[in-house]
Amino acid sequence: MGVFILGVGYCGSFPTSSGLSYRELIARAAAMAYQDAGISAEQVDGAVSVEEDFVSGYSIADEYSPDQICMVRKPIYTVPGDFLQGIGSAAMQIRTGRFRTVAVESYSKASNILTKDELLHFAYDPIFNRFGVTPHYLAGIEMQSFLGATSFTAFDVAEYSSKSRSSALSNPLAPYASCVDAADVLRARQVASPVTELMIARPADAAIVVVLGSDEAARACARKPIRVSGIGWASGNSVIERRDHRISAGTAVAADMAYEEAAVRNPEEEADVAYVSDIYAHRALMHMEALGLSQDMLPRINPDGGAQANGDQFEATSGARLFDAVRQLRGEAGAHQVKGACRAIVQGWRGVPTDTCAVAVLEQERS
Amino acid sequence: MNNNRVAVIGAGMTKFVRRASETPGELTSYAVQMALEDAGLTIDDIDCVCLGTAPDAFDGIHMKAENLVAGAGARHKPYMRHYVGGGTGVMSPIHGWMHVASGKFRTCLVIAEEKMSPCNPHPAGAFLTIFDHTTEQALELTLIHIFSIEMCRFMHVYGYSEEEIAQVSVLCKKNALDHPAAQIAQKITVKDVMNSPVLSWPVKRLDISPTSDAAAAIVLANEQVARAHCKAPVFIEGVGYRLDTAYWCTRDLAFPNYVAMAARDAYEMAGITRPAEQIDIWEPYDPFDYKALHHMNALLLDKSGRRTRELLASGAFERDGSHPMCPSGGALGVGNPIAATGLMKIAELYFQLSGQAGARQVKKNALRGVAQAWGDLMQVGTVVVMSSEGGMPRTTRWSRMKAQDLAGTALKSVEDVPNVKDEPDLRYAWDNGMALTTYLDGFKKGVIRGSKCPKCGRMMIPVRCFCELCNLHAVNDVYDLPDTGTVQTYTISRINWDSSPLPEGKVNIFAVIAIDGAAPEMGLVHKLGEVSQKEVKIGMRVKAVWKPEDKRAGDVLDIKYFKPVSGKEGLDAKPRQVKPAELDSISAKPYKGRIPMKYIYTAGEGGSRFWKDVAKGKLSGTWCKACDAVHVPPAAFCECSMTALDVEKDARALDPRSGRIASFTIVTEDRSGHMLDDPQVVVQVEFEGATGSVFGRLEAGSNDSIEVGMPVELVKTPKDAGPGQVAFKLLPPNARK
Incomplete structure (x- = not known):
């Protein structure tokens, strides 16, 4: 059974969004997604919310998920994971044959968290890995290992970051788009060497809602359905002492799964555009390697500017990439449209200290 | 329709203990190893892993599922966590079922874990922050308060006495005497329950399940794998899950509609039309004794509640009765490590329906069972129907299982073993947005504000700018409402938010108050004052007592409490529409809050x-x-x-x-x-x-x-x-x- 993206809605991203509560932020994205899908909320069979307790500031975040997406008393649960994992979960629901349409929602109100580093520090294993220093330390360890094992240099990482930020000046939704060059990135304050401040995505507020549907639903209502032809997710080792920090094993396993499902044999040749998680700039290059994409693909990586330009939206980060991928495949991406984009690869990562990743292959539906 | 059948082919669990020496990862790994062994598989035979665990605030690790990857056997595998608060345990096999029924995977390892003991001073404190930060947290509520509020309403509507409800606690703790993982199995009487300390009336100590540490795991497989590896696979025949609104004060607290809807979904899938006759074993979620009855009403699809009362009175819920309920011993007897409890109930159906329950085996020939969990702000129901193809009771590892065969080391204190302490500084400033800014501005002015949906006509409290029931239709009309209302239900509490006792003789009375002028029974939760414990009752008319104007800060504590008023006061008051211009330039500061927990982690x-x-x-x-x-x-x-x-x-x-x-x-x-x-x-x-x-x-x-x-x-x-x-x-x- 085929699974399609029927509609997308996105509200963001903003460095701050004090005029909107999280409910209002999400409700806007939801109303937009339902309209885009050509259906009303009451026609949606169920939903998956993608969020984490301490990011929302609630002890049980999922309590607050149904109202603003109009899913009260419907089948809905939370996947505390990457947004693409939520897409994977919803796709499985549709493939059971018991659901025709499922909405997937995620949001970030990063600006409401006053102690973000403390929160991230709290994600580390309390027995072995909380050192009382910046939680970005693992990114420093990773980048050091990655550069030591590949031909990439710190300049390459800096150049990735600067190009992402400056090219995103053509994307009106990217609040951190700016004129910077690689030298600026390398000169920026070191947070956890060799990672500098300009290699780390700044936090941002946003909400994303995607409506998935079966082939039948796609035929019945969607304006421009996009096929989810493959999806995979996987986790690297959670014991960071026994994880290979030179690679992203989670991405590699997830990519194998997605590529097999989508019958992708040569991703670089077969994908027109790709999105990778770049919460840290070195991770973009590491993820490309795990996805089987060479540096030749760089001009077609994260045309929206990625998280470097759009911000780190926690669980919603890969949702923002998926939103742009859908617009690309529909030919509606505006000034940063990749010409002739028919197939996209979208990858997400949960950030340190994890190596949990997900990969989706999206395609234009051929008429 | 996809016809991939999914079966449980193995189960494992640790002991349920108040404080475990092992780390969350270690507990999880022991349950996994046991489930794999029971299923006759190795980790290499597992295609994917899904994990259910409830609040991160218990284990004290942000993104805790990520910390559990290794223990869950999920390294380099597809791995995903799912979560619906207290309903997570029974959501776990549902999510696992999706993995296999979708055809994407042949086998799925399903795990549920909870380690509540790191959370200090008491795990109950983690529940302070389940409430809406802006409109409720300032009242310092905890979960026992809203359970008590719900129990009071349940007793009022269905006419149960506290003694009748206590029979459930007696039954579960007795049944748990035969469960190898049980934490608080004991033979008690109704009198014992009645004489146990009142925490928040009507809830007493022995009405409640304990806090616990444990992990449970099952192996799911498609029919082909199941028949190849398992003599008596138990199939998942129906699943249902529903989540109600987060505005819990607007809901019918006597009957859990969301559980009934989830049950209907599961029954429809399983072809059940008469649940009372077609289901042999019942494992409703029983974190409190009244909850088992509350949930049975929904699982029996009987809003009148008559059938549940008859079954309770006739002894039909006993293990040798016609409708055995919680033969495992449930949360009240085995323990309540939230997510792991629900999966323990699923494991119990697997044991019972495959004839492996040993001393707990029900007397009747059981072919079909239902398990259910519940949680969040009294708003989620998760239901699974399982069935076997029949089979005589048999002797297996599980039928002979003793407590000493299970992993899990109980501690008197987490400081008895090597440990690490931490106190995260988690602080927030939540934006109020348009709707709550309007609502809080009303408090500053000494009025309660609502907004009216032009589609359904409901006058809603708190103010929202969209209607959650009408396709997110815009709601623009704001009204000042009377500050009077009617008590819908209440609790008389003797404990603080962190479960510590209030000073001797002091009580807090919390009530759900339907505000005059709002949609019927739609209201808010607040304190009552100027009323004695004996005088408070459902249906009592009350009015807000405001702080002096110069002391108001634009938050819910601008109302000091609600006090009783004579019957007619406020009834004639009419809502006054607020001109949009009055709202144009108001602003409310972000509401500041924090997660106030400390943690002591055993080193394992x-x-x-x-x-x-x-x-x-x-x-x-x-x-x-x-x-x-x-x-x-x-x-x-x-x-x-x-x-x-x-x-x-x-x-x-x-x-x-x-x-x-x-x-x-x-x-x-x-x-x-x-x-x-x-x-x-x-x-x-x-x-x-x-x-x-x-x-x-x-x-x-x-x-x-x-x-x-x-x-x-x-x-x-x-x-x-x-x-x-x-x-x-x-x-x-x-x-x-």
């Missing part, structure tokens, strides 16, 4: 060995026979083969002077993002003969000269050191020789 088997060694200036790894590798740091299980390791017997001494820097970083900020006085170096160090590494700080020296490959020595730490004190020092370049 691996951690204890590590800290013991390091305090002596030593280092050891743990040898895994399956991998023929020595894991460092020491580990109680191997995440590659998912086999148990013995950190003592399998210990292999490593030379603490044989370290080599594998990677390093120079950090300039502390855990909160503040600049450090001096940069520090964090190193990843590998040791000769070991798989893995140790992370720690490099002792002060020249940061510029550090290179990968440099030899280092692990430094002896103080006895009670935590990870921040693991340190290395550089050795001369030729030290290795």
Whole structure:
């Protein structure tokens, strides 16, 4: 059974969004997604919310998920994971044959968290890995290992970051788009060497809602359905002492799964555009390697500017990439449209200290 | 319709204990190993893993599922967590069912874990922050309060006495005497329940399940794999899950419609039209004794509640009765490590329906059972119907299982074993947005505000700018409502939000109050004052008592409490529409709050060995026979083969002077993002003969000269050191020789 993206809605991203509560932020994205899908909320069979307790500031975040997406008393649960994992979960629901349409929602109100580093520090294993220093330390360890094992240099990482930020000046939704060059990135304050401040995505507020549907639903209502032809997710080792920090094993396993499902044999040749998680700039290059994409693909990586330009939206980060991928495949991406984009690869990562990743292959539906 | 049938083919669990010595990962790995063994599979046979665990605030680890990857056997596998608060345990097999029924995977390992004991001063404190931060948290509510509020309403509507409800606690604790994992199995009487201390009337100590640490796991497989590996697979025939609105004060608290809807979904899928006749075993969620009855009304699809009353009165819920309920012993008897409890109930159906329940085996020939869980703000229902093809009771490992066969070490205090303490500084400032700014501005002006949906006509409290029931239709009309209302239900509490007792003789009375002028029964939760415990009753008319105007801050505490008023006061008052212009330039400061918990983490088997060694200036790894590798740091299980390791017997001494820097970083900020006085170096160090590494700080020296490959020595730490004190020092370049 085929699974399609029927509609997308996105509200963001903003460095701050004090005029909107999280409910209002999400409700806007939801109303937009339902309209885009050509259906009303009451026609949606169920939903998956993608969020984490301490990011929302609630002890049980999922309590607050149904109202603003109009899913009260419907089948809905939370996947505390990457947004693409939520897409994977919803796709499985549709493939059971018991659901025709499922909405997937995620949001970030990063600006409401006053102690973000403390929160991230709290994600580390309390027995072995909380050192009382910046939680970005693992990114420093990773980048050091990655550069030591590949031909990439710190300049390459800096150049990735600067190009992402400056090219995103053509994307009106990217609040951190700016004129910077690689030298600026390398000169920026070191947070956890060799990672500098300009290699780390700044936090941002946003909400994303995607409506998935079966082939039948796609035929019945969607304006421009996009096929989810493959999806995979996987986790690297959670014991960071026994994880290979030179690679992203989670991405590699997830990519194998997605590529097999989508019958992708040569991703670089077969994908027109790709999105990778770049919460840290070195991770973009590491993820490309795990996805089987060479540096030749760089001009077609994260045309929206990625998280470097759009911000780190926690669980919603890969949702923002998926939103742009859908617009690309529909030919509606505006000034940063990749010409002739028919197939996209979208990858997400949960950030340190994890190596949990997900990969989706999206395609234009051929008429 | 996809017809992939999904079966449970194995189960495992740890003991349920108040405080476990093991880490969450260790508990999880033991349940997984047991489930795999029971199913006759290895971790290599598992295609994917899904994990259910409830609030991160219990275990005290942000994104805690990520920390559990290794223990769950999910390394380099598709792995996903799902979550619906207290309903997570029964959501777990539903999510697992999706994995297999979709055709994407053949086998799925389903795990549920909860370790509540790290949370201090009491796990109940984690529930303070389940309430809406802006409109409810300031009242310092906890979960027992809203359970009590719901129980009061349930008793009022269905006419149950406290003694009748107490029979459920007696039944469950008795049934649990036969459960090997049970934490608080005991023979008690209704009188014992009635005489136990009142925590928040009508809830007493013995009405409640305990807080617990445990993990449970099951193996799911498609029909082909199930028939190849299992003599008596138990199939998942129906699933249902529904989540109601977060505005819990607007809901019918006497009957859980969301559970009934979830049950209907599951029954429809399983072809059940008359649940009372077609279901043999019932495992409703029973965190409180009244909840089992509350849920049975929904599972029986009987809003009148008559059938449940008849079954309770006739003894039909006994294990040898016509409708055995909680034959496992339930949360009240076995224990309540939230998510693991629900999966324990699923495991119980597997044991019962495959004839492996031993002393707990129900008398009737059971072919079909239902398990249910519930949670969040009294708003989620998760339901699974399972069935077997019949089979006589048989002798298996599970039918003979004793407590000593299960992993899990109970502690009197988490400080009895090596441990690490932490108090995260988690602070927030939540934006109110348009709707709540309008609502809070009303409080400042001494009025309660609602907004009216032009589609459904409901006058809603708190104000929203969209209608959650009408396709998110815009709601623009705001009204000032009367500050009077009617008590819908209440509780008389003797405890604080963190479960500590209130001063002797002091009580707090919390009530759900339907506000006049709002949609019927739509209201808010607040305190009552100027009323004695004996006078308070459902249906009582009340009015807000406001702080003086100059003391109001624009929050819910601007109402000091609601006091009783004579019957007619406020009834004639009409809502006044607020002109949009009055709202144009108002602003409300973000509401500030924090997660107020402290944590004490037991080091577990691996951690204890590590800290013991390091305090002596030593280092050891743990040898895994399956991998023929020595894991460092020491580990109680191997995440590659998912086999148990013995950190003592399998210990292999490593030379603490044989370290080599594998990677390093120079950090300039502390855990909160503040600049450090001096940069520090964090190193990843590998040791000769070991798989893995140790992370720690490099002792002060020249940061510029550090290179990968440099030899280092692990430094002896103080006895009670935590990870921040693991340190290395550089050795001369030729030290290795």
